[in-house]
Amino acid sequence: MERLLSHLECSLCGKTVSPEVPQTVCPDCGKPLFARYDLDRARRLIPRTHLAGRERSLWRYRELLPVQNPLHAVTLGEGGTPLLPAGRLGAASGMRHLFVKDESLNPTGSFKARGLCLAVSRAHELGIRHLVIPSAGNAGGALAAYAARAGMHAHVFMPEDVPPAFRTECAAYGAEITLVPGLITDCGRLGRAAAEENGWFDVSTLKEPYRVEGKKTLGYEIAEALDWHLPDVILYPTGGGTGLIGMWKAFSEMEALGWIGGERPRMVAVQAEGCAPIPRAFAAGEPFAAPWDGAHTVAAGLRVPEAIGDFLILRALRESGGTAVAVSDQALLAGQQRLAQEEGIFACPEGGACVAALDLLLGQRLVDAADRVVLFNTGTGLKYPCAQETLHTTR
Secondary structure (H helix, E strand, C coil), X not given: CCCCEEXXXXXXXXXXXXXXXXXXXXXXXXXXXXXXXXXXXXXXXXXXXHHCCCCCCHHHHHHHCCCCCHHHCCCCCCCCCCEEECHHHHHCCCCCEEEEEEHHXXXXXXXXXXXXXXXXXXXXXXXXXXXXXXCCCHHHHHHHHHHHHHCCEEEEEEEXXXXXXXXXXXXXXXXXXXXXXXXXXXXXXXXXXXHHHHCCEECCCCCCCCHHHXXXXXXXHHHHHCCCCCCCEEEEEXXXXXXXXXXXXXXXXXXXXXXXXXXXXXXXXXXXXXXXHHHHHHHHCCCCCCCCCCCCXXXXXXXXXXXXXXXXXXXXHHHHCCEEEEECHHHHHHHHHHHHHHHCCXXXXXXXXXXXXXXXXXXXXXXXXXXXXXXXXXXXXXXXXXXXHHHHHCC
């Protein structure tokens, strides 16, 4: 396999560092590091026709991923999820080209498998044995699964009110679980302290360079599924925002490779009204998002009051001509139910938020019925057994 990983580069100040030793954030400004590749060489070596016949997983784009030795790839068959036409859901709004990217079919039931697969694989390659993560649910389960697969140790810090299915999942994989009073930000603070004390490696969202590399494959897959023509609009449920940031990175890489042109979808960050730092900052024209006080929502993955990649999310929204919206818990749970009953997709509440957001955007004429639109379902609804009960008891 060609080794095309070149260096790591700060996403804010541009400082470069070596990828050959474990790295967290930029040593100068503390912002996320991005993996960079020799794309000129890649353009010559990897025409997109080379993808034909490769496995339907994220590893079909292996030359553009950071693992240098294929023997160090820790895999459970992640990626390659379907882009499903949503004809019945679309018809209700007069839309002719509506799709759902269904990430619930990943190992561990969510999109988090993509990022943690790459984080664990690269950590394994660099000789790291203990990994720590703060998680509202799905990320903890994914880390625990991939760490078990690699024979590594996972330490998961979770809010004490996380849905029980997430705790059960982490425990089944053998992770060490610490329940924390408060939010994911409190989990992050305690996890970092434990990492420093014990010499563990922190794989928090964008606190290491490689989770975003797994998430960027969402962009590659959408482009390939649509015959290398990007959609007009992508609606993405945004907590830490790694998937949105990763897709935006992927679009630039694909253009440099000659796989797509300069067109870009309008990116839409979807959050819950009870925790909406990105829509607030976007509306105010701010480059960074102030922390959200009193964060609350039934969608655990959206209960992220402060994201280290806030400036990257906001940058992508503005560069794409997109926007950020917040929806109520009632609306996102209704959207979850619609996806199940109209399309046979039992989505997580975060996926339901995208359905609710689409209704808002259509009403505001920010999305046209003729647009080609992709909604994201980031995980299975099976891990949220009480969510639909909440909808019915609040009606």
